[in-house]
Amino acid sequence: MYLIGIDIGSTSTKVAVFNKNDQKFTELFLRPTGFSGVKIADEIYEILKEKNYFPSFITATGYGRVSVKYANFTTTEILCHALGANFLFPKDCTVIDVGGQDTKAIKIVANRPEDFIMNDKCSAGTGKFIEVMANRLGIDINELYTTAKKNLNIKLSSTCTVFAESEIISLMANGVDKTQIAYGIIDSSAQKVASLTKRLENEIYFLSGGLSRVSLFKNLLANHLQREVFTDENAIFCGAMGASLIGLKKEKS
Amino acid sequence: MRMDFDKLKKRNSFELQNLKAEGKPIVGTFCTYSPKELIYAVGGVAVSLCANDESSINIAHKELPRNLCPLIKASYGYAVSKKCPYMNASDIIVGETTCDGKKKMYELLANHKPVYVLELPNMTNKRSLALWKDELISFKEFLQEKFKAKITQENLLEAVKIHNEERELMCELMELNKAIPSPIKGSELHEILFASEFIYDKKEKIKTLKAFIEATKQNLEAKISDKKRIIITGCPSGGVYEKIIKQIENLGADVVAFENCVGTKNYRNLVEEEGNLIENIAKRYLEIPCSVMYKNDKRAQIIKEFIKEYSADGVIDIVLSGCHTYAIETNKIREASKEAGANYMSLETDYSRQDSGQIRTRLEAFIELL
Ligand code: SF4
Numbered sequence: 322m323y324l325i326g327i328d329i330g331s332t333s334t335k336v337a338v339f340n341k342n343d344q345k346f347t348e349l350f351l352r353p354t355g356f357s358g359v360k361i362a363d364e365i366y367e368i369l370k371e372k373n374y375f376p377s378f379i380t381a382t383g384y385g386r387v388s389v390k391y392a393n394f395t396t397t398e399i400l401c402h403a404l405g406a407n408f409l410f411p412k413d414c415t416v417i418d419v420g421g422q423d424t425k426a427i428k429i430v431a432n433r434p435e436d437f438i439m440n441d442k443c444s445a446g447t448g449k450f451i452e453v454m455a456n457r458l459g460i461d462i463n464e465l466y467t468t469a470k471k472n473l474n475i476k477l478s479s480t481c482t483v484f485a486e487s488e489i490i491s492l493m494a495n496g497v498d499k500t501q502i503a504y505g506i507i508d509s510s511a512q513k514v515a516s517l518t519k520r521l522e523n524e525i526y527f528l529s530g531g532l533s534r535v536s537l538f539k540n541l542l543a544n545h546l547q548r549e550v551f552t553d554e555n556a557i558f559c560g561a562m563g564a565s566l567i568g569l570k571k572e573k574s
Numbered sequence: 575m576r577m578d579f580d581k582l583k584k585r586n587s588f589e590l591q592n593l594k595a596e597g598k599p600i601v602g603t604f605c606t607y608s609p610k611e612l613i614y615a616v617g618g619v620a621v622s623l624c625a626n627d628e629s630s631i632n633i634a635h636k637e638l639p640r641n642l643c644p645l646i647k648a649s650y651g652y653a654v655s656k657k658c659p660y661m662n663a664s665d666i667i668v669g670e671t672t673c674d675g676k677k678k679m680y681e682l683l684a685n686h687k688p689v690y691v692l693e694l695p696n697m698t699n700k701r702s703l704a705l706w707k708d709e710l711i712s713f714k715e716f717l718q719e720k721f722k723a724k725i726t727q728e729n730l731l732e733a734v735k736i737h738n739e740e741r742e743l744m745c746e747l748m749e750l751n752k753a754i755p756s757p758i759k760g761s762e763l764h765e766i767l768f769a770s771e772f773i774y775d776k777k778e779k780i781k782t783l784k785a786f787i788e789a790t791k792q793n794l795e796a797k798i799s800d801k802k803r804i805i806i807t808g809c810p811s812g813g814v815y816e817k818i819i820k821q822i823e824n825l826g827a828d829v830v831a832f833e834n835c836v837g838t839k840n841y842r843n844l845v846e847e848e849g850n851l852i853e854n855i856a857k858r859y860l861e862i863p864c865s866v867m868y869k870n871d872k873r874a875q876i877i878k879e880f881i882k883e884y885s886a887d888g889v890i891d892i893v894l895s896g897c898h899t900y901a902i903e904t905n906k907i908r909e910a911s912k913e914a915g916a917n918y919m920s921l922e923t924d925y926s927r928q929d930s931g932q933i934r935t936r937l938e939a940f941i942e943l944l
């Protein structure tokens with residue numbers, strides 16, 4: 322029996338497979354979400370079948386969770402991220418997840434999610450902000466992360482995606498190096514994320530989601546929070562892992 | 575039973591035209607601070623003008639800033655576009671100096687309608703009470719003059735009594751939901767509270783309320799329910815009913831109480847019937863636990879009591895975008911909720927449907943964590 326968590330985010334879809342017999346995660350994998358949640362859900366189904374992960378209990382989460390027609394249960398990404406993060410990092414902390422569309426922070430007390438906040442309608446401080454800026458620079462988002470070079474004189478003052486874009490245009494027009502603008506972009510996101518999560522201030526933080534793999538972002542975030550930020554190599558799978566673990570409880574009932 | 579209120583509401587929008595034809599003074603109000611007893615005593619009918627949908631907001635943007643509370647913009651939009659039958663029927667509109675947005679909106683509104691603004695103090699101390707009492711006396715004189723009718727000790731006392739009776743019944747009705755499971759669905763209660771504002775014949779309203787309360791009591795069932803129980807507080811909830819109240823129910827939780835102007839703010843506290851009536855009225859209204867008041871500590875206290883009395887698991891604090899006073903009070907209410915053992919979430923939103931998805935996710939996560 323497998324407990325499978327599927328987390329359909331706006332950029333990538335994460336899958337976690339938990340083997341109930343040996344109580345371990347057997348496999349974690351991800352695929353780009355593409356344009357259609359339904360299509361990726363079908364694709365995942367085929368993969369699961371091929372790998373012989375049935376019988377299983379499937380829990381879907383993420384903003385595309387409704388597309389997973391074959392799911393046994395669906396739940397919000399907030400709860401999943403909390404449980405997944407607590408599995409990887411079992412300490413009291415505030416979990417920060419910077420998603421493609423929304424950024425959330427969840428406070429964990431005694432292994433339980435106690436409170437959470439999400440960004441409002443605005444895209445500042447979400448993955449979308451960085452994506453739009455990378456496009457504007459004409460580089461790939463990974464390149465943005467790897468080439469970023471510190472220049473403290475280059476700062477993006479607007480947190481608004483639209484205004485920041487025009488700031489970048491004028492920086493480029495003034496001949497500022499792309500790598501330095503890239504740094505400014507990451508720093509400005511980290512600052513916005515830190516201020517968003519201010520209300521759930523804590524002693525330590527755990528960064529989950531895609532940006533957990535970008536050490537520059539993690540370090541800048543720690544700077545702005547003035548606290549230590551932890552993560553895990555599998556933190557991008559937090560949502561999916563949390564979903565699997567919820568299956569552990571739900572499957573019985 | 576529930577149909578009665580709906581039907582009454584429909585019928586009463588026609589009724590309003592009849593009342594007008596009969597020459598009854600119609601007084602438009604925007605706030606629970608409007609002293610309804612005085613309007614009643616002069617033979618008038620108070621109608622609520624708070625708009626609760628976004629259709630007229632764009633018209634208001636011609637004159638009002640975008641980042642203003644949607645309630646103010648929508649209400650103003652209705653006044654300017656002349657689309658609201660209640661607004662059109664009003665002979666005068668009474669306003670109070672509550673929040674800055676409303677205060678300044680009344681200035682503009684005066685270009686379209688006769689507006690009378692009462693100076694509501696920002697504090698609740700002795701001097702504030704004296705000022706507020708003075709304001710009520712002037713308002714009383716204004717009403718007598720304007721509508722050529724006398725407010726006597728007798729008809730004022732009658733007005734006080736009938737409003738007290740109405741308040742008691744409304745409180746009794748709302749408090750039925752202390753039972754587990756709560757007998758009246760939150761969405762239904764909201765509709766009743768809302769519709770009841772549009773029943774002008776107080777005697778008829780009292781009769782309907784009594785019957786409804788009786789019927790509900792008869793049907794109380796002792797069932798086990800593990801549904802999570804939620805208290806709504808904050809800004810008026812009329813404009814976000816679908817997005818929040820209905821949605822909470824769709825997600826399987828119960829809304830058990832409304833600590834806002836649709837609910838308890840409007841009905842708790844009675845006017846003392848002995849002594850100087852105007853002063854008693856002034857006192858009653860200054861008790862309203864609204865965030866526009868300096869040191870509005872009562873609200874946190876009430877939230878704590880409600881959490882216990884209604885066995886609530888969670889508190890959802892509605893903040894309309896642009897409402898500073900309620901936004902700032904969120905911290906206080908968060909602390910009060912935690913102290914009383916309930917989870918808390920504030921939700922900032924407006925009248926548009928744009929953020930329905932996000933609101934849903936937030937509500938869902940909130941309920942999951944209860
Ligand atoms: S919230 Fe305060 S200002 Fe607004 S309608 Fe209610 S009592 Fe009046």
Ligand code: SF4
Nearest residue numbers: 643645673809894897
């Ligand atoms: S909700 Fe807030 S800003 Fe809007 S009218 Fe009421 S007190 Fe004023």
